[in-house]
Amino acid sequence: MTEQAAAPAAALPTARAWRVALEHIEARLLAGDLGPGDHLPPERQLAADLGVARSSVREAVRVLEVLGLVRTATGSGPNAGAVIVASPEGGMSAVMRLQVAAHGFPIADVVEARLVVEPAIAAHLARRAGRDLRQASALLDAMDVPGLEPAEFLALDARFHVTLAEASGNTVLSATMAGLRDSIEGYVLAAVPNLPSWLATSARLRAEHRGIVRAIESGDGTDAARRLQAHVAGYYAESRITGDTNDTTR
Amino acid sequence: MTEQAAAPAAALPTARAWRVALEHIEARLLAGDLGPGDHLPPERQLAADLGVARSSVREAVRVLEVLGLVRTATGSGPNAGAVIVASPEGGMSAVMRLQVAAHGFPIADVVEARLVVEPAIAAHLARRAGRDLRQASALLDAMDVPGLEPAEFLALDARFHVTLAEASGNTVLSATMAGLRDSIEGYVLAAVPNLPSWLATSARLRAEHRGIVRAIESGDGTDAARRLQAHVAGYYAESRITGDTNDTTR
């Protein structure tokens, strides 16, 4: 329906100017003409080259910025301008977070996706040679500090899970995991009061984390996946996360 | 260095206007104030309310549009304006496709992500009660038509895999799968000439598809996952997909 771009070829409804700019940049990326570290042409020049207004170019650049493809900076010099960075975490988080906010992604689906994806990552990680779990272990040590606030603990917990995904060495998997986790961060925090006992729960989570790391290190992918599945599912069941937050904090 | 945004708290560097608009809309979404089907306020009014220029509001709306959260239309009446739609496929595809183009997502990582995610989806689907694979089966029937061009066949193949993900009933998983598949579509097509024999390969793919559906229908998640893993891995190995396309077609 919205795919009029794939329509025959007759009377294309005057390609929108910002899309012209976006596709121009995408084409230059695909052609290898632009790559990480390179600067986009100045907005004014790009506008002149493409025959569109600068505001249209800016809309395209804005999209690229939110998607994590470019970083913009004012001023002059090598650090100024729009630079290709290709850091996907921000973009994945943005799309998932906003889709959750707009009810395009039900919370339950995000949780379920974690239950599908994360054990698979753990199993994959267990099979992977040369894995390095020191960073993840360091986070577990940090979580053993007594007296942590739930918010602090859960922040470390989130980092732990994302770090595991990063240890897989796969940018797509880690960015996806980061997005999944970020998109429901607010809801996870809001559901803490539902827990029967924060102390008991946090202790259990810490023990489960250690067990997961141990399983991965021993190369037992099946066990790691099973433990991770139970770990994630258990917490969500206990905290009874729903979509009713309405406490946006910021 | 560029992280002056994370500075103490003093003299926050004047939040960028477009971000103000974006966060305002996100907050209204989170608060349930806006939902699918609702209209965003007119750009001019939103600009006046927030004390920013209309161009800044437009940048925010543009981001939302690319992320698949709103659909915009000119004119007047119920269908005009910016309407919340929350269709995630477009946004996921956009972020993944552009990240691949900018070398933020190596092709190998996308392929590997499929190898991790898709078998997990299949296993999850096999365990799911009330699954409906009729649509997927119909696609397989369509792929049995003799004389299909590789491009046609692969388009159906892509639809089959995405349809399987959709059958899981999980919007996050299906949108992710769609994004993964879309992001490397061009490369898959470009690698067809690498195949030793298209006829033999397509025949094998068709047989494997049937086997996968059979495994899922029989509820054997382990077998379904194993078959899907071998199916995807086998094709990529045989077609020797690389990141060297440089044939952007459009």
Next chain:
DNA sequence: TTCCTCCTGTGGTCAGACCACATGCGCATC
């Protein structure tokens, strides 16, 4: 009652201007 016309409000785009900022050249000074 029906039909047609024009008014209205919407997004889409453009043009031009100004600002804040970081750099680095070039001049004045030592």
Next chain:
DNA sequence: GATGCGCATGTGGTCTGACCACAGGAGGAA
């Protein structure tokens, strides 16, 4: 000749105001 400082320059960020195309609906004319 070496050194230090100030301003020209070019960048993104923002605002203002204008015009266009379009779709719907109100209102008048038949």
